[in-house]
Amino acid sequence: MKIESVDFFYLSMPEVTTEGDGSQDALLVRVASGSHVGWGECEASPLVSIAAFVCPMSHGACRPVGDSVLGQTLDGPADIARIAVQVEYDSMDLLQAPHTWSGVEIALWDLLGKSRGEPVWKLLGYRQQFRKIPYASQLFGDTPEETLKLAVRAKSNRFAAVKFGWGPIGKTSLKTDVDHFVAAREGLGADGILLIDVGQIFGENLEAAVARLPGLEQVGARWLEEPFHTAALEAYGALASRSHKVKLAGGEGAHNFHMAQHLIDYGGVGYVQVDCGRIGGIGVAKKVADYAVAKGVTFVNHTFTSHLALSASLQPYAGLRTHEICEFPFAPKPLAREFTANHLDRDSDGFVSLPDGPGLGIAIDSEAARKYLVEVEIKVKGKTLFASSDQF
């Protein structure tokens, strides 16, 4: 096959707010070859990621992502890996490139799977998939009372695991934070898996994070996620060595294999969280999963958006039986739910499995997506480099 076209569709809620909810917009990517199409999704800033695909070349190591993709041969996984290397080298100085490429790469796996009639996880070498325990991923309430209600709601929705993130944590006092942790545990009950995500709020402030450890231990939190800036490896490593029961989790900000590797090797995380829509796609994520297995670290997906992104993010570790937790967008914005025609809904036991259908097994609902389409035009030197289309 030749990669004949790559199209981007920027979707957005009518109003986007400052809450930490990444499902307020989406950048869909469609690749086509002959009668086959594949779909992928880039994480974050649709306009900037589109620009990185179509921008004029700055020099040999700062070429647009499109130059490395369009017209390429795609006959197997090795071709995707080869194109990935070319993107990394030829767009070395284009910082946004990994985010753009991630969505394209995911779409290429979908395309390849569809052309072969196989699910992506089989193309990755897994013979069998193991269902995952989804955790309801949601933001903390503004008050502990609200957090309690949110935990109760998640439990009543049959979630065995819940993650609370962002919101007020780290912004007022230690006591308030602990009150939120306690409220979360209370609402979830003694048995539930409780995960805490503080969204890099402590920057590099080790002691601020250490101060939260007793509260987290008290409520039996399984992990503390992103206490620091993604690259603050020393702070991660120091906190890991001072935390006896609560493991660290991080990695969603990784935009290449090395960054995830360093969080494992230098940062001492117990859970490495990979967003396929940022790290360079499914192939790189699988490489991280292999590395995590070798290092005794648990792989977890990072997904806060659609079920297309969810399917992509589960493929890299679908065959790892003991890596059993997965992030599950619990309360996404309507667009993220609506633009896929099918969903990875939980089975009667509350577990999530990947579709057995070819590729990612997720169909796009064009009519629903069209409602959220954002019109974009980028012109350089009087020439239109990108104009949005509603031809899904």
Place this chain on the structure above:
Amino acid sequence: MKIESVDFFYLSMPEVTTEGDGSQDALLVRVASGSHVGWGECEASPLVSIAAFVCPMSHGACRPVGDSVLGQTLDGPADIARIAVQVEYDSMDLLQAPHTWSGVEIALWDLLGKSRGEPVWKLLGYRQQFRKIPYASQLFGDTPEETLKLAVRAKSNRFAAVKFGWGPIGKTSLKTDVDHFVAAREGLGADGILLIDVGQIFGENLEAAVARLPGLEQVGARWLEEPFHTAALEAYGALASRSHKVKLAGGEGAHNFHMAQHLIDYGGVGYVQVDCGRIGGIGVAKKVADYAVAKGVTFVNHTFTSHLALSASLQPYAGLRTHEICEFPFAPKPLAREFTANHLDRDSDGFVSLPDGPGLGIAIDSEAARKYLVEVEIKVKGKTLFASSDQF
């Protein structure tokens, strides 16, 4: 002062080629407050960096850079540091943000210096500046004979130090590479400082890099620059431990403090190279310089473009007497030379100093810049988010 406006000017040569010459385009940034203006420059992909300033917000941690800058108070260096923290946090998921912010940050220092009548290096806390030994930074020739000629030309231009980079190295055979190294030394003479830059050509292939060490030692190369991907810290560290005479240099790809720090701590580089137009500007670069001093590593600027970028890149280590080498754009494209009205030309001894004038001490030649201006328009939802202006 309030930051009242931030304007971007995308300049480009009429034709941009795939050679590894970063001076083929430029993104100028102008900030204004009252009667003062400051100028800065972002490194790489002007269109994408502009998009990251004006894009619609995706969510609270993926806001356009402009949201953190416009309207802010600027009364001293602490304000620049404060805005930097806000950009880093509020644009956490916007990968391009550090490149965009870098040019803005540089312009803020220029603005601040002009409003106070002081050069930036004084604002950074240095009492005195020390002139630097500029190295002529150029690409290898296509053949060893051509490399020889280029070295002779640099020497006849009174350069005591020369860096050859990219080109054919690592692409054919070890013998060809060594022939180029030998030709460079021959042309430069026994006394010249010879620096070799291989532009990440070995990816993570440690042995390929190790194989070049004897040739580099033979010609007395002072450093081997960027043998690997910026983030391949293990490969850097392993190579550093196997290289007895030739030190490693790297860091130009760093887009935050941590990346430079890790190249020092884990990668074992002897020279840390910082591009102010990528790492987040002058403030972060100064932090890296301080860290380098503490760790016994030598700081070097990375600059392949204009003398505006050159001035910005020298400020962070202007006061460090023993960090004496600086990259000097030797043969940039005409636009990079022409759009500044003055230049950091070498003194009669062949050294380079910073201007004593306020700010960065570099004036923009509007007429010259206008010749290279690229027309850009970005529209989202029918609204123009960016339209280029020729009002320099």
